[in-house]
Amino acid sequence: MVRLVVTAAAAVSIILLVALFASRLVRARTAGMSIRMQIFIALGGIVGAFAFGLGLLVIDRIEARATLLAEGSARDEAAAFAAVAAMEMEVRGVDLAAVRALDGEGPTAQNIALLDPEGRVLRARGASPGEPGTVFVTAPIEVRGRRVGSVQVVKPTIVVQRMVADFAPPILVISTVLGAAAALSSFLIGRAIATPIEALTEFAVRVSEGEVRAAPPPAQGREVQRLTRAIDSMRRQLEGRPFVETFAADLSHELKNPVAAIRASAEVLSEGALDDPEEAGRFVARIREAITRIEALLGELLSLARLEARGVEHAAVVDLVAIAQAAAARAR
Numbered sequence: 378m379v380r381l382v383v384t385a386a387a388a389v390s391i392i393l394l395v396a397l398f399a400s401r402l403v404r405a406r407t408a409g410m411s412i413r414m415q416i417f418i419a420l421g422g423i424v425g426a427f428a429f430g431l432g433l434l435v436i437d438r439i440e441a442r443a444t445l446l447a448e449g450s451a452r453d454e455a456a457a458f459a460a461v462a463a464m465e466m467e468v469r470g471v472d473l474a475a476v477r478a479l480d481g482e483g484p485t486a487q488n489i490a491l492l493d494p495e496g497r498v499l500r501a502r503g504a505s506p507g508e509p510g511t512v513f514v515t516a517p518i519e520v521r522g523r524r525v526g527s528v529q530v531v532k533p534t535i536v537v538q539r540m541v542a543d544f545a546p547p548i549l550v551i552s553t554v555l556g557a558a559a560a561l562s563s564f565l566i567g568r569a570i571a572t573p574i575e576a577l578t579e580f581a582v583r584v585s586e587g588e589v590r591a592a593p594p595p596a597q598g599r600e601v602q603r604l605t606r607a608i609d610s611m612r613r614q615l616e617g618r619p620f621v622e623t624f625a626a627d628l629s630h631e632l633k634n635p636v637a638a639i640r641a642s643a644e645v646l647s648e649g650a651l652d653d654p655e656e657a658g659r660f661v662a663r664i665r666e667a668i669t670r671i672e673a674l675l676g677e678l679l680s681l682a683r684l685e686a687r688g689v690e691h692a693a694v695v696d697l698v699a700i701a702q703a704a705a706a707r708a709r
Contacts, residue, residue: 416567417560424559428552439544444534447512451532455516458489459528462518466525473499473518473526488531494524573601577608584612631674635667642667 462476469475473491490501492515513531517524576594583591593609642660 414567416570417563420563420566421556421559424562425556428555428559431555432548432552435548436544444512447532447534448514451512451514451530452516454532455514455528455530458530459516459518462491462528463520463525466518466520488533490529490531492527492529494526496527499526577601577604581608584608628674628678632671635670635674638667639664 462473465471465476466473473493476491488502488511491499493499511531511533513529515527515529518526518528573594580591580594591612593605593612642664646657646660
């Protein structure tokens with residue numbers, strides 16, 4: 378249980394560590410990296426670390442289970458040998474060093490040792506405790522309720538090694554499949570995130586190049602929709618700029634005529650037309666007409682400003698025929 382907890386903690390730590398380093402790396406190194414590649418690195422690293430930790434966890438559990446089975450087998454053999462040795466000592470009346478059960482043949486006899494009550498080795502055959510790839514179990518030898526020694530059975534864990542070797546390829550295949558799935562998922566996720574952003578980027582470039590009537594791309598997702606609306610609002614504002622420029626040019630042209638009429642009438646009056654009341658009245662009327670025209674233009678300009686700010690407040694019917702006739706009369 379302790380090994381399981383330690384292995385699980387190590388796997389989780391590896392995943393968190395890889396995620397931390399991946400985030401730091403992305404922040405430091407992705408100034409010119411695409412969003413797709415950033416997602417691929419982050420997601421691929423996390424899933425790869427998870428698959429690696431899962432593989433370590435599975436192998437550790439297999440090794441622990443196989444070791445437990447080997448220890449159980451050694452415990453049974455040690456108990457059986459201790460019972461045989463105790464019976465031989467009781468029946469034959471010999472001491473522990475003279476027990477002939479150690480001289481038998483078989484897997485157990487090749488990895489066994491007899492110990493005195495103080496734990497000193499009296500006789501031993503086969504592997505010693507503590508050698509790599511082995512487990513050992515000690516069982517007491519009791520004769521008439523008195524402990525006369527112990528028997529120690531050493532079991533090789535070659536079975537464990539074989540089991541781990543057998544399970545390693547499937548675990549490698551599973552890890553590879555998980556890595557491929559992570560790569561595919563990161564590609565699809567990166568594509569789903571980057572495609573609308575790339576479309577918006579292309580739309581913004583077209584607008585900046587003068588295509589103010591370009592239609593915005595379809596947007597999916599709340600954040601992308603907000604960004605699309607913001608860019609489209611900017612596009613509509615840019616679309617109105619030619620109208621404003623045309624209106625300013627027309628307004629300047631319309632102001633030139635009444636201003637020129639006022640200037641010309643004032644010059645004529647200053648040159649002696651005031652001496653002729655009829656002639657002076659005609660030029661004064663022309664000045665008043667020009668002033669009225671200027672006031673009308675200023676009123677239209679104020680209405681346009683209010684329209685830009687709050688919308689149309691008062692709508693009125695305009696007689697275009699009268700406006701055209703007045704313009705023709707002024708042109709004569």
